[in-house]
Amino acid sequence: MGILDSVFSKKKEEKGNEAAKTKPVEDADPLLKSGVRFYNDGNYEKAEFEFRHVLNLHPKHVEAHYYLGKIHESKIHGEDDFETMEEAMNEHQEAIKIDPAYLNAHISLGRLYVRSGFYEGAIRELEEAVRINPSSPEAHTAMGEALYTIGAGREVKVEHPSGMGATSDFRGAKEYFKKAIDEFNQAIKIEPSLAQKLQPLIEKASQRVK
Structure with missing residues (x-):
């Protein structure tokens, strides 16, 4: 293999690797939109399936984590259902970890903290939400x-x-x-x-x- 062949081969490999990195995000978009439609229609079971599929392709997809958190919120039965509440919190916390400026996750997490009686955490999250967007x-x-x-x-x-x-x-x-x-x-x-x-x-x- 000549020098040019080696260079072109390397370029082709790099391009292929780059495409592999971006492909999951591209594939996730229609799944996310489908999940949001199901969520807005109240079909949480199908919405959850779509969002989990998104995360299989792209584990750090912030919106998928956020919506899974909202779906867990819908499953909370009473103020003493701490297990489901914690599952919802975990998803919102993960969304914030991925994108600290993700406003809706701070708001949802703050509201969950209020429900659980963790008022200090609630005020912290909601103050951050107001700081991120004072016009919200x-x-x-x-x-x-x-x-x-x-x-x-x-x-x-x-x-x-x-x-x-x-x-x-x-x-x-x-x-x-x-x-x-x-x-x-x-x-x-x-x-x-x-x-x-x-x-x-x-x-x-x-x-x-x-």
Whole structure:
């Protein structure tokens, strides 16, 4: 084999390797679109099949991980179904690991943390979502809902472990409600159509701030 033959052979091999690297992504696109269609139609079983097929071709496909997380969310039965909740969290965490700026995964993970009672993690994820896109009404809405839930939790009287009676943190609760109102108003400012959904929460939070 001559020098030119060797060079061309190497070039051809490199081109083939490059094509092999990009092919899974190309093959994944129609599967992803099909999965999203099934997901939007509520056919989660077929959607999950498509998304898992995508991940077989391209294990670090961020959207496939995100949608699998959403499908796991749909399977959560009650607030004590921690196993399914954890499966959903794992998929969203994987999506964030692949793309730290993937907004929807931060929002979904934050909401799951609220459901599980991990409020510190919820605020961390939702603050990051707002930082990534300050103009996202979904991020502000999710943050407002998280703050409202935390405030409501602090309002609830709980028995002191020592048996000395019930304790509560009304002052701390009011601060969370105030912040929740700010987030809801910001969401409405960005997306006025959210007013119908969020105004009742704003009114409830306002009553609790008094």
